[in-house]
Structures are given as structure tokens and as C-alpha cells.
Amino acid sequence: MSDRSSYGLGRAELHELYRALTLTRAAEERLEILQKQGHVTGGLYRSLGQEAGAVGAAFALRRRDDGTGDFLAHTVRAAGALFLFGGELEDFFRQYMAKGSGPTRGREANLHWFDFQKGFVGPVSPLGTMIEIMAGITLTFRMRGEERIGMVFYGDGASSTGAWHEGLNFAAVQRCPLILMVENNQWAFSTPTHKNTRVATFADKGPGYGIGADSVDGTDVLEVFDTVRRAAALVRAGEGTRLVELRYFRRLGHAQHDPQEYVDPALIEEWEKRDPIAGYRDRMLRNEWATEEELSAIEEEVFERCRIAAESVVEEPNPDGPSAVYDVYTDLDIARPWTRAEPAVP
Numbered sequence: 001m002s003d004r005s006s007y008g009l010g011r012a013e014l015h016e017l018y019r020a021l022t023l024t025r026a027a028e029e030r031l032e033i034l035q036k037q038g039h040v041t042g043g044l045y046r047s048l049g050q051e052a053g054a055v056g057a058a059f060a061l062r063r064r065d066d067g068t069g070d071f072l073a074h075t076v077r078a079a080g081a082l083f084l085f086g087g088e089l090e091d092f093f094r095q096y097m098a099k100g101s102g103p104t105r106g107r108e109a110n111l112h113w114f115d116f117q118k119g120f121v122g123p124v125s126p127l128g129t130m131i132e133i134m135a136g137i138t139l140t141f142r143m144r145g146e147e148r149i150g151m152v153f154y155g156d157g158a159s160s161t162g163a164w165h166e167g168l169n170f171a172a173v174q175r176c177p178l179i180l181m182v183e184n185n186q187w188a189f190s191t192p193t194h195k196n197t198r199v200a201t202f203a204d205k206g207p208g209y210g211i212g213a214d215s216v217d218g219t220d221v222l223e224v225f226d227t228v229r230r231a232a233a234l235v236r237a238g239e240g241t242r243l244v245e246l247r248y249f250r251r252l253g254h255a256q257h258d259p260q261e262y263v264d265p266a267l268i269e270e271w272e273k274r275d276p277i278a279g280y281r282d283r284m285l286r287n288e289w290a291t292e293e294e295l296s297a298i299e300e301e302v303f304e305r306c307r308i309a310a311e312s313v314v315e316e317p318n319p320d321g322p323s324a325v326y327d328v329y330t331d332l333d334i335a336r337p338w339t340r341a342e343p344a345v346p
């Protein structure tokens, strides 16, 4: 499509996309500050340069907060999708700071949380396994005759696991209403994509499983939105599982502790020129979808929101020691933490 096409989106929606993009980046930048101050408990995984993939894809789905909408399984690099599905910024900060007030009450330190009303479930750690979980969830939608679909994100590296192949095959055979979003950022920690797979594009993997697949420039939020919107319509209409590859580049290390010395700096520089947020900003101004003042106001609003949320969450309490024994076993006998109650003798 031409640079001038807004893909049928109105001014308010175009602005909402910009707000979601800037929120993703500003929230992660705020986390970096918090990490330097010693408040972030675990690793910090940035999505720099990948924001448009998560935002454009999630924007194309039906987002509700009453348990009737589409369902998302995000990754650490798809925080933008989580926010669009109603994940609260404060909870996002609470998780990274392992606060007792966070959704998982300080048990882990990033996005492993869920909300079935809003329709999202965070990743389990073994890569590739969210395909199976989402195949199960979306199979339920199909069996109940609901019009809901699912979307599962995973990295290029995750798609070389056994779980991925088995899960995708099951979803394809069962015609699960599920969109697989491959975040092809060209690295799986220090492993480049060509050591991970021999296919030229991850879209080539679709036909092997009998499913339709697309590949899209993951730095172009409108292209992503349009591609996923069309994929979602097919999936919802009964075609079953589809795959969409997002092409972009991991511009920072795997996590903040990784200086990625194994990556050619010229490549990083090249991808900096294709920054998804700067590109979309220019396009909005060029096409008069927004004024400079409107965009600056969104940036200011998002920055302030992140600053205020972070300042208040920092003050919240860490988890209580004794609370660590909850949620491990059912029928917990608090007097005997870490042990399972003896089975009743018949």
C-alpha cells in the first residue's frame, strides 16, 4: 500500500496506535532507569525496534474486558500487545520489581501473569510450549461455537523446539482458530537465524503443516495491522490456524546483561534507521494524520504516566516471607510449609 494509506483507520485510531507504540518504549525505558536504581529484580528484556509488531497485531483483534474477546499469549518482547489487551502499566512495573502487590505476588519477575476476563496469558518459560496451551484454549472456542480467536507470540528460536512443531501440527489438524506470530528478530540469544532454520522465511513453514502464512515488515505498524486483520478474518471464518512472520531486528542484547558483542554494529546501525516509532511519526506528519503538537502531547502524556506509575509502585511493599508458601500446593497446611499434606488413609 502507498505511504498515504491509513488502511481505513480514522484519526483517533491512528493516534491510539502511536500512543501504544510510545507507551511500550517509554515503559521499557522507565524499567531501565529502575533497574539502574536497583529496583528490578530479574532480567530486563527490551523490545526496541520490535514495538510495531506487537502493537499492530494486537490492534487487529477484538479486545474486551468481560471474557468474551479474543485471547492473547504474549512474550517479553510483546509488551505492547499486553497493554492493548488491558494489562495495567502498574502491574507491569510490579512484576519486574517483584512486588507483593503484583499479579504473581513477587514469585517471578516479568510477564508470567494472566487475566482471563481481559483475555491474556503470559508465557511459560520452556520455549515453544505456548502453542500447545493456546491450541487448547482456541480448541475450546471452536468446540463451544464461539467467535473468538487466539494469538500466540514466540521468537524465531522458539520455533525450532519440538513443542512448537507438535503444537502447531495439533492446532492445524484441529483447525484451531489461532494466529501464530513469529517474532523474527534474527537472533535467539547469540544464535543467528541461519543456524536455527534453513527456510528463507518463517512463512515457508506454514505450507508444511497445511496452513496459510504471511510475512510482513515488523517495523511498519500499519502493514502489520492490515496483514493480521486479514489473517484474523480468515481464522475467524473457520479456516483454522495461520502463521504471520514479523521481520525486524533485535537492536539490544538478549537482555540487559548481554552486550551482544557477537552482533555486527553496522547491522544495528542499519536497523536504527528503520525505527518503527520514528518512521510512523514521520508518516503521520507527512500525511497530516496528526500535528506536531498532538504527537508531542501524546509523548508527554505517556512519559508522565510511566513516571508517576513507577514512582508509586516503587513505594509498594515487597512480598511477605510467609506468603511464599501459598499457591504451591492445594490444601496447604500452613504449619508445615513446603510439605504436602499426607494422603488420607482409606
Ligand SMILES: Cc1ncc(C[n+]2csc(CCOP(=O)(O)OP(=O)(O)O)c2C)c(N)n1
Pocket (backbone or CB within 6 Å): 077, 125, 126, 127, 128, 154, 155, 156, 157, 158, 159, 161, 183, 185, 187, 188, 189, 250, 254
Ligand atoms: C526450551 C527452552 N530452551 C532454552 C531456553 C532458554 N532461552 C530463553 S530465551 C532464549 C532465546 C529465545 O530466542 P527467540 O525464541 O528467538 O526469542 P527472542 O529472545 O529473540 O525474542 C533461550 C535460549 C528456554 N527458555 N526454553
Ligand SMILES: [Mg+2]
Pocket (backbone or CB within 6 Å): 155, 156, 157, 183, 184, 185, 186, 187, 188, 189
Ligand atoms: Mg529471536
